Amino acid sequence: METLESRTFDEPDEIRSMEKTTIELVGLAGGQIQRTTFEPGWRWTRAVRPIAGTDLCEVDHLAYVVSGGLHADHEDGSAGDVTAGDVFRLAPGHDAWVVGDEPVVLIEFQGIAERTRG
Secondary structure: OOOOOOOOOOOOOEEEEEOOEEEEEEEEOOEEEEEEEEOOOOEHHHHOHHHHOOOOEOOOEEEEEEEOEEEEEEOOOOEEEEEOOOEEEEOOOEEEEEEOOOOEEEEEEEOHHHHHHO
């Protein structure tokens, strides 16, 4: 068992690109950590809905905002904003978009929390 695992986004395992979006993924601790950059003007319903094939984003997000601002509307009518320095969870069933003229950079954790709870 390794006592220290270390990765860098300078050498991601995978890079995904779509409209106004860059996602860099690294594997760590049995899950993935991703750095996502959304350019100004990005909105989930325009950029991702055609690919996902769902009306709203059905992913459960756990992330840290490095820079920029993001707004989310949830299907239950709730809404909110996150900005640089915020750590957040966004439940499935939402639309989100960049607020302002600065790119949004997120560090998102996938699969790691579930593994540590087990």
